Amino acid sequence: MKKTPISLIIDDPAPVLSVYFTHASRDTTADGRKLMEYYPNELLFRFCDVIERWGIKGKFSVVPMPGNRGDIINGIEGVTKRDLDEWMDTVKKRVEGPFSIGPEMLTHNLAVDLVTGEALGMDEQKWASTKDRKILTEYIARALSILKEAGFDPVGVTSPWTFGIEVEDEYQAAISAAVERVSGSKKAWFFLRGRRGVPDAKPWVALEEDGRTLVSIPATLHDHFWRTIDEPRTDDAFVSYLADKILTEDGKGGKFVEVLETGGFPILISHWQSLMSNGLATGLRALDETARRIAKNFSDRVEWMSFCEILDLVIADKASFPKPVF
Ligand SMILES: [Zn+2]
Numbered sequence: 001m002k003k004t005p006i007s008l009i010i011d012d013p014a015p016v017l018s019v020y021f022t023h024a025s026r027d028t029t030a031d032g033r034k035l036m037e038y039y040p041n042e043l044l045f046r047f048c049d050v051i052e053r054w055g056i057k058g059k060f061s062v063v064p065m066p067g068n069r070g071d072i073i074n075g076i077e078g079v080t081k082r083d084l085d086e087w088m089d090t091v092k093k094r095v096e097g098p099f100s101i102g103p104e105m106l107t108h109n110l111a112v113d114l115v116t117g118e119a120l121g122m123d124e125q126k127w128a129s130t131k132d133r134k135i136l137t138e139y140i141a142r143a144l145s146i147l148k149e150a151g152f153d154p155v156g157v158t159s160p161w162t163f164g165i166e167v168e169d170e171y172q173a174a175i176s177a178a179v180e181r182v183s184g185s186k187k188a189w190f191f192l193r194g195r196r197g198v199p200d201a202k203p204w205v206a207l208e209e210d211g212r213t214l215v216s217i218p219a220t221l222h223d224h225f226w227r228t229i230d231e232p233r234t235d236d237a238f239v240s241y242l243a244d245k246i247l248t249e250d251g252k253g254g255k256f257v258e259v260l261e262t263g264g265f266p267i268l269i270s271h272w273q274s275l276m277s278n279g280l281a282t283g284l285r286a287l288d289e290t291a292r293r294i295a296k297n298f299s300d301r302v303e304w305m306s307f308c309e310i311l312d313l314v315i316a317d318k319a320s321f322p323k324p325v326f
Contacts, residue, residue, distance in 0.1 A: 044090055
């Protein structure tokens with residue numbers, strides 16, 4: 001029997017700087033600790049150890065101009081060149097490949113003027129909500145170009161918040177055109193929507209236009225590690241409790257099983273800040289434990305795939321991946 005694809009979405013990473021810190025409207029965690037502005041590269045190394053240990057694959061964002069504080073080519077405020085280079089080199093060597101790298105638009109904070117680079121007076125989601133494909137194509141192409149200049153080869157994008165959802169037809173056409181312009185690829189993926197609590201939750205062919213194909217890959221689970229940002233607990237029982245939400249030790253309970261049993265692809269999601277857990281890395285430990293349970297209970301039934309692998313799988317059998325009714 002063919003194995004069911006599974007994948008992991010990681011939203012919001014950027015070199016060292018916490019993009020979440022730059023747009024969170026607070027300075028402290030719920031229990032009063034200072035919210036971390038920068039994550040040491042040791043935590044990235046630990047993430048790499050976890051994905052290598054279990055062969056985890058998926059999608060990993062690199063925000064090109066994180067938080068309106070510079071960019072990944074010319075430097076980021078508060079981040080040394082050594083740390084920036086180390087972060088980028090590590091992602092190229094240990095994350096790219098198993099994880100498809102893509103931008104999460106330019107800043108994941110305030111939209112920018114593409115001519116001056118100056119921040120506009122609104123966040124990227126609000127900015128995008130009234131734009132057409134022509135303007136969105138330029139914006140997305142800039143994000144892809146910065147990643148390309150940095151040495152990646154992105155053929156997909158992640159939507160910061162729900163960027164583009166109000167004008168999704170225009171947004172989809174823009175992604176497809178921007179990917180072809182920057183990388184030459186006629187196939188592209190994007191992540192915007194979730195498909196949770198519905199049967200048969202799978203990716204779908206979102207757009208076919210001018211010989212190009214765009215595939216929408218949804219999250220089919222929630223980010224159960226988000227709460228670790230605000231949680232000082234780090235004990236094993238807590239880590240086990242977090243993993244239980246996705247998959248219990250015996251392989252019988254958790255959202256992972258629900259998605260699998262209803263015919264869908266379990267596409268997990270987490271955020272960089274959820275794995276870093278404000279420096280405690282509790283979310284990362286919960287990911288490690290979750291992946292161990294998946295390997296233990298389902299290694300004969302599921303297979304980790306990158307977004308590029310899922311993209312190829314969908315394009316090879318388009319009729320099996322119709323657009324769902326929302
Ligand atoms: Zn995000």
